[in-house]
Amino acid sequence: MSLYLDHLATLQRQAEAALERTGFDALLIASGIEKYAFLDDRPYLFQPNPHFKHWLPLTNHPHSWLAVRPGRKPRVVYFQPDDYWHVPPSAPSGEWVDAVELVIVREPEAAAKALADCVTARTAVIGEGDAALPGLVPNNPEPLLNLLHWARGVKTPYELEQMRAAQRRAVPAHLAARKAFLAGASEAEIHRAYLVASGHTDRDLPYSNIIGLNEHAAVLHYQYQDDSPPPESRSFLIDAGAQVNGYASDITRTWVAPGHDEFAALVAAMEAEQLGLVDEVREGVDYRDIHLSAHRRTARVLRNAGIVKMSEAAMVEEGVTKPFFPHGIGHLLGLQVHDVGGFMASQDGGVADKPEGHRYLRLTRPLQAGMVVTIEPGLYFIPMLLRELRASPHAAQVDWHAVERLSRYGGIRIEDDVACRAAGEAPENLTRDAFAAA
Numbered sequence: 001m002s003l004y005l006d007h008l009a010t011l012q013r014q015a016e017a018a019l020e021r022t023g024f025d026a027l028l029i030a031s032g033i034e035k036y037a038f039l040d041d042r043p044y045l046f047q048p049n050p051h052f053k054h055w056l057p058l059t060n061h062p063h064s065w066l067a068v069r070p071g072r073k074p075r076v077v078y079f080q081p082d083d084y085w086h087v088p089p090s091a092p093s094g095e096w097v098d099a100v101e102l103v104i105v106r107e108p109e110a111a112a113k114a115l116a117d118c119v120t121a122r123t124a125v126i127g128e129g130d131a132a133l134p135g136l137v138p139n140n141p142e143p144l145l146n147l148l149h150w151a152r153g154v155k156t157p158y159e160l161e162q163m164r165a166a167q168r169r170a171v172p173a174h175l176a177a178r179k180a181f182l183a184g185a186s187e188a189e190i191h192r193a194y195l196v197a198s199g200h201t202d203r204d205l206p207y208s209n210i211i212g213l214n215e216h217a218a219v220l221h222y223q224y225q226d227d228s229p230p231p232e233s234r235s236f237l238i239d240a241g242a243q244v245n246g247y248a249s250d251i252t253r254t255w256v257a258p259g260h261d262e263f264a265a266l267v268a269a270m271e272a273e274q275l276g277l278v279d280e281v282r283e284g285v286d287y288r289d290i291h292l293s294a295h296r297r298t299a300r301v302l303r304n305a306g307i308v309k310m311s312e313a314a315m316v317e318e319g320v321t322k323p324f325f326p327h328g329i330g331h332l333l334g335l336q337v338h339d340v341g342g343f344m345a346s347q348d349g350g351v352a353d354k355p356e357g358h359r360y361l362r363l364t365r366p367l368q369a370g371m372v373v374t375i376e377p378g379l380y381f382i383p384m385l386l387r388e389l390r391a392s393p394h395a396a397q398v399d400w401h402a403v404e405r406l407s408r409y410g411g412i413r414i415e416d417d418v419a420c421r422a423a424g425e426a427p428e429n430l431t432r433d434a435f436a437a438a
């Protein structure tokens with residue numbers, strides 16, 4: 001059986017079990033609708049319902065629907081309007097076509113009729129409120145969503161293949177961006193080099209590229225791109241991904257221009273720790289422990305570099321690593337860059353708490369084989385957080401001259417996408433595999 005058909009069979013099995021457990025007869029999923037700017041006739045970039053693209057490699061298909069019922073082929077209501085202003089979705093093609101019962105509609109409202117025989121008093125309808133049609137109003141039942149979100153944490157072999165492909169698409173673009181940085185390009189030029197090499201346009205990116213030179217690398221989600229280069233390009237942080245069939249990659253690299261040895265040594269120290277953290281991605285490990293391990297490792301880097309003169313244990317205990325590493329170690333990745341379900345206590349819901357004082361961690365579940373997570377430690381020189389440290393009782397333990405020297409580089413983040421494998425097996429580093437192959 002093909003990977004895709006096997007994936008579809010897995011989703012069908014999971015959906016049937018979820019319907020039975022929650023007392024529903026059918027699951028209807030709206031792909032979503034285009035949204036318009038206020039008082040304007042321009043649509044925002046369409047964002048499909050992730051539940052829809054979980055089943056089908058259709059990412060630019062507003063007003064389409066999927067119906068899942070026990071023991072039946074899924075039905076796809078495929079919206080293909082007659083439209084000479086825009087390119088309508090092309091004729092259905094691909095492996096999915098034969099695996100479903102296909103109904104083509106030309107008007108959004110026609111979907112209601114095409115799905116009427118699926119609707120009972122106990123129908124789950126997943127979608128945003130604005131996708132509603134007469135008799136088809138999204139109710140998004142939480143117990144059912146919980147089951148589906150929990151299951152989505154573990155990828156099928158088909159999904160892993162899409163995610164490997166999303167790495168192969170992003171990595172050559174990362175290398176092109178690095179080359180542009182070393183040639184003295186501006187942030188905007190680096191961004192364009194990335195797009196050219198990935199074959200994406202801005203519309204296709206799984207999230208807006210983060211392209212920061214020098215001090216801009218200290219802004220975690222730096223959202224601009226200067227169109228002229230700085231007088232000197234010392235360091236370059238790029239956080240950028242790609243998409244394949246709706247699956248994302250999410251990769252960060254920090255590059256250093258020649259001759260900046262102190263910062264280059266710090267990047268090398270962080271990279272060694274990052275690889276150590278990747279190796280902690282093992283079945284059964286509590287992801288919160290990897291986050292806490294990242295703080296211990298950050299303390300080691302800060303101490304070895306002479307930036308903070310406290311014992312590693314005291315540094316972590318007193319929260320001195322936090323201003324330097326003020327985000328979580330990573331998150332689930334898949335159909336969404338920050339994939340759903342990261343805080344669930346079980347398939348029936350509930351919340352697995354973050355470690356106290358670590359509010360930005362986005363994943364608190366034990367790792368299972370087949371999960372894909374990011375491992376993205378960082379070490380930054382963020383003026384706002386350093387001001388607080390400077391006003392704290394620990395200020396005297398910090399080498400502020402070193403901080404000042406290193407602040408000119410902004411910071412470091414190194415992010416790989418990592419698949420957890422079965423117990424006892426080393427993780428699969430999707431990102432490094434793609435860099436090695438490039």
Ligand code: GLY
Binds near residue numbers: 240337376
């Ligand atoms: N690119 C966003 C993140 O790394 O979480």
Ligand code: MN
Binds near residue numbers: 239240252415
């Ligand atoms: Mn990222």
Ligand code: MN
Binds near residue numbers: 250330331374376
């Ligand atoms: Mn990430």
